[in-house]
Amino acid sequence: MMNETIINAKKAVRSLIGLSDAKRTELLLKLADAISSSADGLLAANALDLASMDPANPLYDRLKLTGDRLDGIAADMRKVAALPSPLGRVLAERTLPNGLKLRKVSVPFGVIGVVYEARPNVTFDVFSLCFRSGNVTLLKGGRDADNSNRAAVALIKRVLAAEGIDTDAVNLLPATHEAVGELLGATGYVDLVIPRGSRRLIDFVRDNAKVPCIETGAGVVNTYFDACGDLQKGIRIVTNGKTRRVSVCNALDCLIVHSSRLADLPELVGGMPQVTLYADDRAFAALEGRFPSGKLLHADSDSFGTEFMDYKMAVRTVDSLDEAIAHIDRYGSGHSEAIVTEDKASAARFQAEIDAACVYVNAPTSFTDGAQFGLGAEIGISTQKLGARGPMGLEEITSYKWLIEGEGQTRP
C-alpha cells in the first residue's frame, strides 16, 4: 500500500503542468514576501528544534534560523523567480522525409524527492527550484529540524492555497526511517530522489533507492602542482581552494605536489598557517621547520580520500603526472580536480583523463558552484554521470519528451 502523501504528490504533477510561467514566478515572489512577514512563526518553530539540541553540536548552527537568514532565503527565492523558465525549451527538432515533425522539448521530471538533514533553509530552497521547474516537491527532512520544516511547509501551502494552486505541490514526509524507505521504493510515483547531506546519507539513499537517484555533494577534492607549475598562481589557487570556505564540498582536501617542486612546497602552503597538514614522508621532510610545527603531521592511511570539511589538508608527493592522475582516480570522488601547470600538454592530458564533474587548469576548485557557472542557483552538485553532472540548476532538474506530429503517416 503506497503512502498517501506520495500518491497525492503524483496526482499534483498534472495540475502543475497547467500553470503558466507567470503564475509560477508570481507564487515564488508572494512566498518570498510571506517568509519575511511570517518570520515570527518560523523562528518560534525553529526555537523548539533548537531547544532539543546541544548548542555545542556542530549541527546547531546549520539548524538555526534568524531574521537575517530568513531574509536571505527570501532573497534567493526572488532570484530563482527571476531566472528564465527551464521548461518548453526545444532541444532538437527535425522533420522526416514523410512530413512527420519531431520536437524534443524540456519538461519537468514530475515528483522530485529530496532527503536532507538538519538544515531548514533547504526546505525553501528546494521548493523554489522544484516549483519553478514544474516539479512537485516531496521532502524528507531530519528529525532535528522537524518543527522548522513543518512550519515552512505549512507556510508554503498557505501561499499556494491563496493563489489557487494545488497544495500537494509540496509535502513533507514524516521524519521517520519508514518514510525514507517508502520514498526510495516508490517506483512509478517518484521520478527522482536527490539526497543532500552527509556521505552516510548519500550512500544510504544510493544503496536503497529503487527510484532513480542522483548522488550529490561529497567531494574529495585534489589539486596537483605540476613540475611546470607557476608558484605564484599555485599559492593563490591552493590557498583559495582550501581556505575560502572549508565546510563546502568544493574545498580542497589534498595537495599533490611533483617531487621536483618540493623545495617550493613551504611557500606553496605558506599562506595558510591555520591549516593542519597531513604530509607524506617526502612532503613532511620538505616542510619540517618551515611550517608551524603543531600544524604539521604525518599522513596516515586515512589522510587521502577524506573530505575534511575543516582547516585540514593532506599533502602527497608524486614523481609524474601519471602518478598524480592515478592518485585522483583512486581517492577522488569525481567532484572537482585541479592542475597548476604552464605545460599545455600536461594540462590537456589532465583534463582529458581525469574523470570528474569539473576539471580545472590554473584555477581553484572553489569556483564549482551553480551561480558561478551561470546556472543562477543550485539544488546540489552531482558526482555521478547519469543525468546532470556537476552543479545542478533549474535546467538540470528537467527531463524531456519527444513530441511527434503527423497526418496519419505510417511506417513501412
Add this chain to the structure above:
Amino acid sequence: MMNETIINAKKAVRSLIGLSDAKRTELLLKLADAISSSADGLLAANALDLASMDPANPLYDRLKLTGDRLDGIAADMRKVAALPSPLGRVLAERTLPNGLKLRKVSVPFGVIGVVYEARPNVTFDVFSLCFRSGNVTLLKGGRDADNSNRAAVALIKRVLAAEGIDTDAVNLLPATHEAVGELLGATGYVDLVIPRGSRRLIDFVRDNAKVPCIETGAGVVNTYFDACGDLQKGIRIVTNGKTRRVSVCNALDCLIVHSSRLADLPELVGGMPQVTLYADDRAFAALEGRFPSGKLLHADSDSFGTEFMDYKMAVRTVDSLDEAIAHIDRYGSGHSEAIVTEDKASAARFQAEIDAACVYVNAPTSFTDGAQFGLGAEIGISTQKLGARGPMGLEEITSYKWLIEGEGQTRP
C-alpha cells in the same frame, strides 16, 4: 573483493580516452570484416547453444545466428562506424567576468554494463555503440547464449589486440547470478548499467542496482481515438501501430476509443482481423457480429497494462479526454502514447499532460526508434527520466564534464 574483470574494465577507461576517433571507426570496420570472415567459428559456437535448447522454445529463433544474420550485424556495425563522433561536443561555453573560461564537453560514461538474455547479436551491437562513444563494455549475457557470446567476445578481443588496443575494452562476465550481483554493486567501477530484455530482468536490475541504471524497453503502448478523430487516419495509425511488428516495444497494446465514436470502431479495427481483441463491455457490444467472432473476447483485469508482444490488443471505451489521459497514467509505461484527433486543443493537452518519452498526434507509435528519430542507431529505449529518455543512440550514452581554464584567478 571486487571481481577482477570489473577492475580491468575500469582500468581500460583511460586507455580508450587516448584513442583517436579515426582509430575507433577503423576498429569497427575491421571487426565488421572479421565477423563475416569468422562466420564459421561463430556459427559453430552458436550451434552448441542451439543444441541445448528445445527448438519449440520461443527464444530459439532469437538465439539462432545464421550467415545472413551475421552479415546484418556487420552491416549495422559499419553504420555505427559512419556516424559522427558523439565525443568532444561543446554543450555550453562561457567566460566569466574574471576571465575564467568554462566549457561543458561531452565525454564517455566510462564503464557501461549491459545485462541481457539469449540474443547473441546484442553482444556485437552493444560493443559497437559503446566503443564508438569511448565507453568500456562490460557484458553479462544469458546462460543459454554463453558459447555464442564467448566466441563473439573472443573475436572482438582478437581484433582489438591486432590493432594494439586494450583488449579490456570489452569483457564478458560469467553467465551466473553472482556476476550480475557484482556488476550491479560495483559502485565506483561501473558508471551505468542498462538491462535489455524481459520486464522481469529490467525489474531485477532496477531493484538491485547500486550503480546508476536506465530502465529500457518495456512498453505498454496506448492510442486514443478522440471524439474528433479522423477515421481514415485512425485506421492507418491503429493498424500500423499494432501490426507492423508485434514483437517490438513500440507496438500498440491498447486502443482507447471515445464513446461517441463506438459506431466507427468496427471500421477502425477492421484492417486487422488477425488480431485478437480484449474489449470492454461497450466496445464488445459495438464490435459483436462485426469482427471475427473467435477473435473478439471480453477484457478482464489483466487486459490493460499488458505488453502483449503478440497479435493481441485491448480496447477500452472512455467518455472524455480526461478519462483517456487517466487510463494512460494508470496503465502506460511511459514509452509511447498517441492521440488521433483533429481538435488542436485536445492534441495540445494530450501532448502536455501525457508523461511518456514519445507522445504522438495523428501518427502511429511504430516510429519510436533510434534510426527513425535520426539517432543513427539505438542501444535501447529509456522509459525513465533521469539521463536519456526515449530512443538512445550514441550521444545518449555519453556524459559531460566541465573544463575550466584560468590564470590563477581566485573566488572572493
